[in-house]
Amino acid sequence: MRAVEFHEYGGPEVLKLVQAQIPVPGPGQVTIDAVYAGVNFADLKARAVGYRVESLPYVPGLEVSGRIRSVGQGVEGLRPGQEVAALTGGGAYAEVVVAEAVTVFPLPEGVDLRTAATLPTVLPSAHALVHEVGRLRAGESVLVHGAAGAVGTVAGQLARAAGAGAVYGVVSSAAKAGHALKYGYDEVFVSDSFTDGLGEEIRRATGGRGVDLVLDPVGGDTLRRGIDALAVFGRLVSFGNASGAEPWQAGPPELYARGRSVAGFSILALAQSAPEAVRSLAERAFRTVVDGVVELPVTAEFPLSEASAAHTLMGGRTSTGKLLLRVADAGPAAEGSPA
Structure with a gap:
């Protein structure tokens, strides 16, 4: 079978198309004939710095x-030929993929394989950020960093559907702001950090009150200043460290005086520690797509052999929505360009 792997860390050029052995499922596992694979920022971090990579070579x-x-021994409720989406610990850039059965999800009625590839990481993550961890209540305000990315695109819609009083986004370009405004956001700030006036813009937009919920995948100074942007009893949820900064700390000086709180979330970590919780979360999140509450646009699609081009596009910080790799034919699609 064909797979994309890297033997050393580096830029997109280290991704190589290779011939690999077809895997066999172990107990509690299934193998999947892949049609689409999602591209995530975590894939770029794996390739560049070894994020969550145990050994080389590695298939992201x-x-x-x-x-x-x-299906492997002990697997129930799944059968050969069944159309599914799956969250994996790695290895999805391949024609045949191994996945733990507990994080394999039969497709809801009306969801095709192309749409399904956008769901396993993004939808549960965004749902947890807004609801289970962020605990957004009707009438509250929310600020989402990376509002034009896949998680941000979904989070804006979920916040709007939850009755948020105001949904603010932060993006790095005017083009991304235009994208985010289509997906639930009331106002989108173009800024790389809080250091160029973003804090003042948030205070202006909220009449000096601050926001009730901040969703932050950046970390570093952005996270620390995000705490300062919280209203009384406000919550910040960290779900990444795109800045590459040192691990953050928050304690009594930042939190006690105004009753603020900080939480964290990672769908990959939860899948390891509490896979049944991920399954329940995914079922709730997927229903939002079936019910028409949320849509996640596929803005670019590449064949498996051009995985490096997909990484180049995402790494250039110009992409919006969701990027996919097409592993096998499943209907017409635009190759290597916006879909």
């Missing part, structure tokens, strides 16, 4: 859609 990819090829 955290989410896949396709048809079950075979």
Whole structure:
């Protein structure tokens, strides 16, 4: 079978298309004949700095859609030929993918394989950030960093559907702001950090009150200043460290005086520690797509052989929405360009 792997850390050029052995599912696992694989920022971090990579060579990819090829011992409720989406610990950039059965999800009625590939990481993550961890209540305000990315695109819609009083986004360009404004945001700030006046813009927009919920995938100074932007009893949820800064700390000086709180979330970490919780979370999140509450646009699609081009596009910070790799034919699509 074909797979994309890297043997050393570096830029997109280290991704190589290779011939690999077809895997066999172990107990509690299934193999999937992949049709689409999602591209995530975590894939770029794996390739560049070894994020969550145990050894080399390594096949990246955290989410896949396709048809079950075979099931391992003890697997119930899944059968060969069934159309599914799956969250994996890696290895999704391949024609045949191994996944733990507990994080393999039969497709809801009306969801095709292309749409399904956008769901396993993004939808549960955004749902948890807004609801389970962020605990957004009707009438509250929310600020989302990376509002034009995949998680940000979904989070804005979920916040709006939850009755948020105001939904603010932060993006790095005017073009991204235009994208975010289509997906639930009331106002979008173009800024790389709080250091160029963003804090003042938030205070202006909220009449000096601050926001009730901040969703932050950046870390570093952005996270620390995000705490300062919280209203009384406000919450900040950290779900990444794109800045590459040293691990953050928050304590009594930042939190006690105004009753603020900080929480964290990672769908990959939760899948390891509490996979059944991920399954329940995914089921709730996927329903928002079936019910028409949320849509996640696929803005670019590349064949498996051009995974490096997909990484170049995402790494250039110009992409919006969701990027996919097409592993096998499943209907017409625009190759290597906005879909």
